Amino acid sequence: xxxxxDKERTERVAVARGFVAxxxxxxxxxxxGESEKGDVxxxxxxxxxxxxxxxPELVPLCHPIALTGVDVLAVPRPRGVEVTATVxxxxxxxxxxxxxxxxxxxxxxxxxxxKRYERGMRIEALELIEKKGGRSGHWRRPA
Amino acid sequence: xxxxxDKERTERVAVARGFVAxxxxxxxxxxxGESEKGDVxxxxxxxxxxxxxxxPELVPLCHPIALTGVDVLAVPRPRGVEVTATVxxxxxxxxxxxxxxxxxxxxxxxxxxxKRYERGMRIEALELIEKKGGRSGHWRRPA
Amino acid sequence: xxxxxDKERTERVAVARGFVAxxxxxxxxxxxGESEKGDVxxxxxxxxxxxxxxxPELVPLCHPIALTGVDVLAVPRPRGVEVTATVxxxxxxxxxxxxxxxxxxxxxxxxxxxKRYERGMRIEALELIEKKGGRSGHWRRPA
Amino acid sequence: xxxxxDKERTERVAVARGFVAxxxxxxxxxxxGESEKGDVxxxxxxxxxxxxxxxPELVPLCHPIALTGVDVLAVPRPRGVEVTATVxxxxxxxxxxxxxxxxxxxxxxxxxxxKRYERGMRIEALELIEKKGGRSGHWRRPA
Amino acid sequence: xxxxxDKERTERVAVARGFVAxxxxxxxxxxxGESEKGDVxxxxxxxxxxxxxxxPELVPLCHPIALTGVDVLAVPRPRGVEVTATVxxxxxxxxxxxxxxxxxxxxxxxxxxxKRYERGMRIEALELIEKKGGRSGHWRRPA
Amino acid sequence: xxxxxDKERTERVAVARGFVAxxxxxxxxxxxGESEKGDVxxxxxxxxxxxxxxxPELVPLCHPIALTGVDVLAVPRPRGVEVTATVxxxxxxxxxxxxxxxxxxxxxxxxxxxKRYERGMRIEALELIEKKGGRSGHWRRPA
Numbered sequence: 001x002x003x004x005x006d007k008e009r010t011e012r013v014a015v016a017r018g019f020v021a022x023x024x025x026x027x028x029x030x031x032x033g034e035s036e037k038g039d040v041x042x043x044x045x046x047x048x049x050x051x052x053x054x055x056p057e058l059v060p061l062c063h064p065i066a067l068t069g070v071d072v073l074a075v076p077r078p079r080g081v082e083v084t085a086t087v088x089x090x091x092x093x094x095x096x097x098x099x100x101x102x103x104x105x106x107x108x109x110x111x112x113x114x115k116r117y118e119r120g121m122r123i124e125a126l127e128l129i130e131k132k133g134g135r136s137g138h139w140r141r142p143a
Numbered sequence: 144x145x146x147x148x149d150k151e152r153t154e155r156v157a158v159a160r161g162f163v164a165x166x167x168x169x170x171x172x173x174x175x176g177e178s179e180k181g182d183v184x185x186x187x188x189x190x191x192x193x194x195x196x197x198x199p200e201l202v203p204l205c206h207p208i209a210l211t212g213v214d215v216l217a218v219p220r221p222r223g224v225e226v227t228a229t230v231x232x233x234x235x236x237x238x239x240x241x242x243x244x245x246x247x248x249x250x251x252x253x254x255x256x257x258k259r260y261e262r263g264m265r266i267e268a269l270e271l272i273e274k275k276g277g278r279s280g281h282w283r284r285p286a
Numbered sequence: 287x288x289x290x291x292d293k294e295r296t297e298r299v300a301v302a303r304g305f306v307a308x309x310x311x312x313x314x315x316x317x318x319g320e321s322e323k324g325d326v327x328x329x330x331x332x333x334x335x336x337x338x339x340x341x342p343e344l345v346p347l348c349h350p351i352a353l354t355g356v357d358v359l360a361v362p363r364p365r366g367v368e369v370t371a372t373v374x375x376x377x378x379x380x381x382x383x384x385x386x387x388x389x390x391x392x393x394x395x396x397x398x399x400x401k402r403y404e405r406g407m408r409i410e411a412l413e414l415i416e417k418k419g420g421r422s423g424h425w426r427r428p429a
Numbered sequence: 430x431x432x433x434x435d436k437e438r439t440e441r442v443a444v445a446r447g448f449v450a451x452x453x454x455x456x457x458x459x460x461x462g463e464s465e466k467g468d469v470x471x472x473x474x475x476x477x478x479x480x481x482x483x484x485p486e487l488v489p490l491c492h493p494i495a496l497t498g499v500d501v502l503a504v505p506r507p508r509g510v511e512v513t514a515t516v517x518x519x520x521x522x523x524x525x526x527x528x529x530x531x532x533x534x535x536x537x538x539x540x541x542x543x544k545r546y547e548r549g550m551r552i553e554a555l556e557l558i559e560k561k562g563g564r565s566g567h568w569r570r571p572a
Numbered sequence: 573x574x575x576x577x578d579k580e581r582t583e584r585v586a587v588a589r590g591f592v593a594x595x596x597x598x599x600x601x602x603x604x605g606e607s608e609k610g611d612v613x614x615x616x617x618x619x620x621x622x623x624x625x626x627x628p629e630l631v632p633l634c635h636p637i638a639l640t641g642v643d644v645l646a647v648p649r650p651r652g653v654e655v656t657a658t659v660x661x662x663x664x665x666x667x668x669x670x671x672x673x674x675x676x677x678x679x680x681x682x683x684x685x686x687k688r689y690e691r692g693m694r695i696e697a698l699e700l701i702e703k704k705g706g707r708s709g710h711w712r713r714p715a
Numbered sequence: 716x717x718x719x720x721d722k723e724r725t726e727r728v729a730v731a732r733g734f735v736a737x738x739x740x741x742x743x744x745x746x747x748g749e750s751e752k753g754d755v756x757x758x759x760x761x762x763x764x765x766x767x768x769x770x771p772e773l774v775p776l777c778h779p780i781a782l783t784g785v786d787v788l789a790v791p792r793p794r795g796v797e798v799t800a801t802v803x804x805x806x807x808x809x810x811x812x813x814x815x816x817x818x819x820x821x822x823x824x825x826x827x828x829x830k831r832y833e834r835g836m837r838i839e840a841l842e843l844i845e846k847k848g849g850r851s852g853h854w855r856r857p858a
Contacts, residue, residue: 050336050486057765061252069433088434181757497720669827683815
């Protein structure tokens, strides 16, 4: 775990996104709140927030960071559920991995709660969307 | 967490796959073992195995299961690193989520160790490949 | 951690209950889903399920147990939120502590999500309601 | 998890209390150190300290905080064991939930170590006693 | 994590031992219960039991196992504190690593609670003493 | 957990060392990368880094600390594998326990991956080598 002791504590934000692709009928189950396992979108949101905090356990070389904010949104779309996570800190390293971990766990939770209704869903395009703060400045994924 | 007490303990296997897409130059860093953070493929493998065991913490409605085997492979391909996880148990529920969690953490670890060399990598197509055992029998993702 | 290797694996169930006492106005915030931190009852339910699985980490002398089912309910009442947890296993020790841990974490989560609206809420009467299976047979708390 | 990045790091303290009600004979077992599972008060204290550190895992929307001090006391009283926890930090959010988690885990541990001697103990009145620091200043539970 | 699905569930026991070497004056602090941080021997015992349960998180290739019993003893000796851990299970793999993890965490806890009194203590001879059950039968460390 | 709120945040470093004694033939397996469980030295390194971050869970009275760097090295020697861990922080307490936990988990991992080749390995001389920062200044273990 690389030494970051010389880096300054600055405000940093990262936004990541992922998508659980599924049939429109399965999206309907989400929208109508009919999953037997409970509210899919609320569970995904909480699983994502918890996973952001667990990042240094999941990704061996990540630094433990005092996150100041984590926001996870799971939104039904015509062909699946889209998850977005925004993570903030005022610390010495960025929170890119925390945002990606949050999205990843939220997508896995969506999948878990719907797998009895559809086999073969796919988690697609887990990626960083935007990153601010630190030496590398402001980056935004090209459209 | 749905009651599975009435289900029988049977042998179950799940295989999942994911892909971290990156530039060929970044794959070269992996192949030559030049990442400053250490051996990318060994770290991905261990992170995946550890994450399989952490699944019930990450995915709120997953049952705690006595996994009998977890195998994670990370292989460099021309356009990225492919991760495959095989999880086995003799228990009352399947290990689909454990295999997907393993792949997910392994992909995040690959990403983390290479993000200084390439911005904007993408984790693609996290999906179940095969599943055996339990009521639903043998399933294989259509090619 | 006392040796239970000689005990038989039998079906066991435990039901526990707790209550977060609060002003009727605060209960109204829960009922109308107006807490700024999100859906209180869904969060309490998930926090309870996760805590049941974490019991052997929280209570030092508890055995790790393969839980087969965990059900947590959080229901608004005129003077607070009532939480009930039902935990099942087929194992060598009872799941009383798992049910109590689930209720405890669910109550703490209710408290956390509402503390900005009311100071001085109180978690009351965390207790076992019913227990089945194992040497001690069926027990029910006297009314 | 609400963003607290704009809040100042200030010194904060929270004190919480809980009570495990039991028969005087069971209190006697505690006082004389006769529980078969070991020293009840020492175990409760350590379980409480460990749980304070685990709060962000147990209560989904709690921020991870660098606790500077945790003190847990478990004291036998005529009708049960009283637990008090004092938690300190110099950070952006209060430590109310950390103090309540500590008390909660300490009470569960007392219960676990004594349940073979008395059925039907009850954890009562888990509550905040005092809170200092941060925007809301000094609060003390009215007597 | 090697597949053990074909192995039989049998009763297995492992006993491990470790030693924290220190000056006789420091042992005196332990014996008289004068450590400012609390009861050293009780804390070591609990830390050891908790660590046995955490073994699959600490040692990446260890299987998660349903431990049926964990017993940790910490005993003051003329030149240090000796720790012994006995771990039992009825499962498909041995519990050697669980016994060693328990001893290791117990020794670290002894060290932590005494480091203000003596600099330069050393943890010595962490080793397996005895192992029973499974394919390899009964093994005892030669005297 | 003793209150450190009055201590200053200063840069602190701790270096610890441990040794897994084994037969030269077993060292040969490590050197040639022939262990069936995978790359022993890479696994030890990652297990050590992860354990440093887990220290406050393993050692009950340790403060949670924002580690800024962790470096773990596992090196084959004629009669065993030597592990060294260097941990850095800018915080209110030292990182001695974090360095020792890292070494301990790395040694256990070496042991686990080689135990099928040699029975009766021993973890020896887990000790602090050097410590800088904080009130006690610079300390180095006498040769």
